[in-house]
Amino acid sequence: MNxxxxxxxxxxxxxxxIYRAKTGHIGGDLSVMExxxxxxxxxxxxxxxxxxxxxxxxxxxxxxxxxxALYSVLADRGFFPKEKLETFAQFGSEFIxxxxxxxxGIEMNTGSLGHxxxxxxxxxxxxxxxxxxxxxxxxxxxxxxxxxxxxEAAMAGSHYKLDNLTAFVDRNHLQISGTTEQVMxxxxxxQRWAAFGWNVISVPGNDLDAIDGAVEIAKRVKDKPTVIVxxxxxxxxxxxxxxxxxxxxxxxxxxxxxxxxxxxxxxxxQCE
Amino acid sequence: MNKxxxxxxxxxxxxxxxxxxxxxxxxxxxxxxxxxxxxxxxxRPDQFVEVGIAEQNLVSIAxxxxxxxxxAFAVSPASFLSTRSMEQAKVDVAxxxxxxxxxxxxxxxxxxxxxxxHQSANDIATxxxxxxxxxxxxxDRFQTEKLMxxxxxxxxxxxxxxxxxxxxxxxxxxxxxxxxxxxxxxxDGADITIIAAGEMVQGAKAAGxxxxxxxxxxxxxxxxxxxxxxxxxxxxAAKETKMILTVEEHTKFGGLGSMVAQVxxxxxxxxxxxxxxxxxxxxxxxxxxxxxxxGLDGEGIVKKVCELLx
Numbered sequence: 001m002n003x004x005x006x007x008x009x010x011x012x013x014x015x016x017x018i019y020r021a022k023t024g025h026i027g028g029d030l031s032v033m034e035x036x037x038x039x040x041x042x043x044x045x046x047x048x049x050x051x052x053x054x055x056x057x058x059x060x061x062x063x064x065x066x067x068x069a070l071y072s073v074l075a076d077r078g079f080f081p082k083e084k085l086e087t088f089a090q091f092g093s094e095f096i097x098x099x100x101x102x103x104x105g106i107e108m109n110t111g112s113l114g115h116x117x118x119x120x121x122x123x124x125x126x127x128x129x130x131x132x133x134x135x136x137x138x139x140x141x142x143x144x145x146x147x148x149x150x151x152e153a154a155m156a157g158s159h160y161k162l163d164n165l166t167a168f169v170d171r172n173h174l175q176i177s178g179t180t181e182q183v184m185x186x187x188x189x190x191q192r193w194a195a196f197g198w199n200v201i202s203v204p205g206n207d208l209d210a211i212d213g214a215v216e217i218a219k220r221v222k223d224k225p226t227v228i229v230x231x232x233x234x235x236x237x238x239x240x241x242x243x244x245x246x247x248x249x250x251x252x253x254x255x256x257x258x259x260x261x262x263x264x265x266x267x268x269x270q271c272e
Numbered sequence: 273m274n275k276x277x278x279x280x281x282x283x284x285x286x287x288x289x290x291x292x293x294x295x296x297x298x299x300x301x302x303x304x305x306x307x308x309x310x311x312x313x314x315x316r317p318d319q320f321v322e323v324g325i326a327e328q329n330l331v332s333i334a335x336x337x338x339x340x341x342x343x344a345f346a347v348s349p350a351s352f353l354s355t356r357s358m359e360q361a362k363v364d365v366a367x368x369x370x371x372x373x374x375x376x377x378x379x380x381x382x383x384x385x386x387x388x389x390h391q392s393a394n395d396i397a398t399x400x401x402x403x404x405x406x407x408x409x410x411x412d413r414f415q416t417e418k419l420m421x422x423x424x425x426x427x428x429x430x431x432x433x434x435x436x437x438x439x440x441x442x443x444x445x446x447x448x449x450x451x452x453x454x455x456x457x458x459x460d461g462a463d464i465t466i467i468a469a470g471e472m473v474q475g476a477k478a479a480g481x482x483x484x485x486x487x488x489x490x491x492x493x494x495x496x497x498x499x500x501x502x503x504x505x506x507x508x509a510a511k512e513t514k515m516i517l518t519v520e521e522h523t524k525f526g527g528l529g530s531m532v533a534q535v536x537x538x539x540x541x542x543x544x545x546x547x548x549x550x551x552x553x554x555x556x557x558x559x560x561x562x563x564x565x566x567g568l569d570g571e572g573i574v575k576k577v578c579e580l581l582x
């Protein structure tokens with residue numbers, strides 16, 4: 001399977017979902033996609049068939065507002081029929097604007113930032129206690145790292161030597177009010193994680209091979225958790241959305257929708 | 273005078289049950305000593321998780337363990353657990369519906385001399401207001417044991433508040449009526465119903481006995497189950513007695529009194545008067561002295577009942 005192309009195809013599902021529902025967080029959905037594709041198609045031992053198996057790998061989308069990206073991946077992996085995505089954000093739908101475990105394939109409800117890493121610590125501890133092979137993956141946003149609870153969890157992750165825990169930071173440098181540096185400076189992100197005792201890997205975050213390589217390294221590291229700081233482009237794949245702070249949760253109009261799909265098709269075709 | 277604190281009973285039950293149940297996990301936030309969980313931590317190091325002084329982390333990690341099949345008991349002072357980590361209780365425990373039991377120790381004004389930072393006069397309001405979260409305030413060591421064993425059998429989220437020190441027994445060993453989510457009637461009566469929870473039950477019981485000697489027939493209910501509250505017992509009390517007096521180690525906002533009044537207002541309008549802590553930081557002192565000061569002890573309850581019944 002051409003996973004690089006897959007990432008662009010899934011981005012089309014995201015744009016479609018948000019355009020139809022007239023709501024969603026498009027910028028972060030587009031930046032995080034290669035991380036999800038690598039985990040769900042290559043790295044994680046999780047599938048609709050083994051989702052109740054205690055030995056499965058665990059995933060927590062701590063930056064819950066990127067749920068549209070997660071839904072599109074889960075649908076494509078067969079956790080639920082793709083038609084379900086048409087109910088996104090509709091009255092009474094379980095496919096709401098942040099992850100909930102009412103949706104098959106989702107482990108934990110998220111949405112309020114700064115919770116996922118600590119939940120992941122608990123999952124990784126449980127796997128250690130039961131001597132299970134499960135690995136735990138948590139994806140955070142960079143703006144999210146201003147939450148103090150992230151650093152409580154970072155302390156616990158290294159204290160308990162959770163080498164079965166891998167965190168991602170979707171380091172797209174933008175959050176709702178501006179650049180992360182304008183809102184709350186975090187230029188020293190890699191050093192911060194290192195100071196908390198984590199194995200730190202910095203990669204170009206929309207490069208599938210680089211992400212995959214980092215995850216492979218993380219699997220071999222012993223006695224400490226790994227954070228993969230994925231330097232992504234917010235809105236990746238659609239040039240007029242890329243690096244535009246206003247597209248955090250802007251909804252495309254008819255022309256933008258058509259232009260976005262066209263560009264994603266072209267970008268996907270270039271991967272062949 | 274009983275010397276065994278409710279927290280000791282919780283330690284004992286968890287220690288006993290965890291011998292054959294490796295899924296029981298206890299978490300503390302540098303609170304194992306104050307929680308009386310030293311023995312558990314020592315005997316079951318593989319089932320004990322220390323998170324340091326980090327209550328948000330405590331609750332989220334407990335949820336992560338629970339969603340992986342563990343029966344998690346997160347134990348921390350009620351003051352911090354019910355407010356500092358309220359969002360984690362809301363999102364990671366109640367909303368995600370994880371099998372986490374939040375045990376708030378040294379609740380109410382147990383830390384009477386330490387100021388409002390260490391008191392939880394609003395924990396019922398915060399925790400019970402969370403959709404899907406239950407709230408329990410057991411009255412004595414015997415009821416605490418019954419409650420813990422019942423909670424070990426279910427998988428739903430719950431908050432339990434206990435006090436710091438040993439309290440007088442309300443029940444007798446071997447004779448502890450207990451039905452999950454049903455109030456326990458300690459004494460029947462027709463003139464007034466006194467509904468209390470937690471450490472207030474011993475005062476309510478004493479008041480019920482003292483009132484009997486004055487010729488006043490008071491029904492005394494131990495409403496350890498604040499949520500889900502026993503509506504049936506409240507409606508029955510409203511119908512069969514002249515009025516209701518609630519007694520709680522909590523402010524009057526969103527606590528036992530509020531909940532009882534809501535039930536009576538909808539089903540059988542009755543006069544409901546509440547004895548509570550004030551809407552200010554509580555006066556400093558040992559908790560029995562604080563109870564006395566605010567009229568929350570047996571004597572204060574008797575005085576209030578006499579005043580109400582004229």
